[in-house]
Amino acid sequence: MYRLVCVHCGAVYAPDQILYNCRSCGHLLAVQYDLDTISVDRKTWNQRPLSVWRYRELLPVTGEPVTLQEGGTPLYHLKKLGAEMGLPHLYAKHEGMNPSGSFKDRGMTVGVSMAIQLGMKSVACASTGNTSASLAVYGARAGIPAVVLLPAGKVAIGKVAQALMHGAKVISIRGNFDRALEMVHELCLSEGIYLLNSINPYRLEGQKTIGYEVIDQLGEVPDRFVLPVGNAGNISAVYKGLRELESLGFIDHLPKMTGIQAAGSAPVVRAIREGLAVVEAEMSPETVATAIRIGAPVNAEKALVAIRETGGTAEAVTDEEILCMQRDLARKEGIGVEPASAASVAGIRKLAEQGMLDRDETIVCVVTGHLLKDPESVIRQCEPPIEIDADMQSLLAALQR
Numbered sequence: 001m002y003r004l005v006c007v008h009c010g011a012v013y014a015p016d017q018i019l020y021n022c023r024s025c026g027h028l029l030a031v032q033y034d035l036d037t038i039s040v041d042r043k044t045w046n047q048r049p050l051s052v053w054r055y056r057e058l059l060p061v062t063g064e065p066v067t068l069q070e071g072g073t074p075l076y077h078l079k080k081l082g083a084e085m086g087l088p089h090l091y092a093k094h095e096g097m098n099p100s101g102s103f104k105d106r107g108m109t110v111g112v113s114m115a116i117q118l119g120m121k122s123v124a125c126a127s128t129g130n131t132s133a134s135l136a137v138y139g140a141r142a143g144i145p146a147v148v149l150l151p152a153g154k155v156a157i158g159k160v161a162q163a164l165m166h167g168a169k170v171i172s173i174r175g176n177f178d179r180a181l182e183m184v185h186e187l188c189l190s191e192g193i194y195l196l197n198s199i200n201p202y203r204l205e206g207q208k209t210i211g212y213e214v215i216d217q218l219g220e221v222p223d224r225f226v227l228p229v230g231n232a233g234n235i236s237a238v239y240k241g242l243r244e245l246e247s248l249g250f251i252d253h254l255p256k257m258t259g260i261q262a263a264g265s266a267p268v269v270r271a272i273r274e275g276l277a278v279v280e281a282e283m284s285p286e287t288v289a290t291a292i293r294i295g296a297p298v299n300a301e302k303a304l305v306a307i308r309e310t311g312g313t314a315e316a317v318t319d320e321e322i323l324c325m326q327r328d329l330a331r332k333e334g335i336g337v338e339p340a341s342a343a344s345v346a347g348i349r350k351l352a353e354q355g356m357l358d359r360d361e362t363i364v365c366v367v368t369g370h371l372l373k374d375p376e377s378v379i380r381q382c383e384p385p386i387e388i389d390a391d392m393q394s395l396l397a398a399l400q401r
């Protein structure tokens with residue numbers, strides 16, 4: 001059994017309502033389970049494949065899910081980069097290995113399943129790219145139409161390609177992501193379309209399983225959990241999920257939740273540094289990491305709680321630091337990620353350089369999206385291929401260059 005509860009004033013709502021904000025205070029809602037009625041043990045979970053649906057007792061879907069086998073992503077030990085940073089226990093959870101190439105699939109398998117469960121006939125989102133790619137994929141899988149609003153000219157080409165190919169109605173607005181989210185929210189309320197951005201409490205339930213998988217893969221709770229932060233849904237979701245495991249008695253402490261933002265788009269970092277009670281929006285966010293080019297994170301209130309309650313921190317990294325880490329992950333570890341994803345590891349490098357980390361810490365960085373999402377940022381950073389005549393002499397000469 002579960003219900004929807006306002007994260008701010010605690011107002012309670014029935015779970016079958018199509019509701020994204022509290023009717024009393026306007027804040028976001030979260031799914032609250034009767035944990036004492038949930039019957040599950042670690043042994044049962046461990047007998048199932050590693051995936052979002054391993055943890056189905058802690059998810060709201062009651063029927064057959066709309067699924068493409070999301071989750072079960074690899075956890076890589078970053079031996080070389082960790083050694084360079086003086087962090088021998090540094091790991092990356094590669095969420096780019098999900099069906100559409102990002103962590104959003106964990107949310108969409110649950111969110112689109114809930115759309116069907118609630119009898120909704122169409123779905124929509126605003127997106128910096130990955131949410132739209134994922135919604136298009138899961139809308140197609142479910143056989144319901146999807147509408148996606150993108151900030152024109154600011155979405156990586158691979159993500160636009162996915163949304164188009166999977167049959168979503170793709171609309172580019174001359175405005176940024178924050179405006180697109182306001183517009184799609186209004187559209188969904190007026191047209192009865194199911195909104196699947198991270199203000200949807202059910203979607204975030206799927207994303208919390210990143211934390212569960214990491215604990216199952218490591219065999220322990222890491223000391224620190226590091227995520228790139230845009231709209232702040234993912235860091236909030238992982239924290240909520242871990243709190244539930246703690247309440248169930250499956251774990252006895254939480255990792256330090258650590259959020260990393262791009263320097264040109266860092267309202268959460270500013271709020272943490274300055275001890276602000278609420279996050280002040282960045283009006284003109286800008287970064288090469290377009291996935292996290294978000295000035296007014298809608299889940300900021302929850303993210304501040306996650307970071308503060310666990311003794312975590314937030315740090316900002318420049319575009320140069322992000323791209324440098326994207327190359328280092330690719331070339332030193334063989335791990336291909338998009339720029340926003342590299343931000344988590346770049347943030348850890350920065351914190352290590354500042355002496356903010358304990359060398360014995362077990363640190364898990366979530367790398368959120370695949371390299372091929374944003375091929376243009378790759379091409380801009382790399383030398384073009386060497387073109388030669390088709391003869392052996394030219395080939396050998398090219399190898400000497």
Ligand SMILES: Cc1ncc(COP(=O)(O)O)c(C=O)c1O
Binds near residue numbers: 128233
């Ligand atoms: C690749 C990637 N990384 C990180 C993020 C940030 O996640 P969140 O918005 O949940 O903070 C996003 C989307 O915002 C993303 O697409």
Ligand SMILES: N[C@@H](CCOP(=O)(O)O)C(=O)O
Binds near residue numbers: 128
């Ligand atoms: N990076 C996201 C933007 C935030 O979307 P949300 O629905 O997760 O808040 C994207 O890929 O669009």
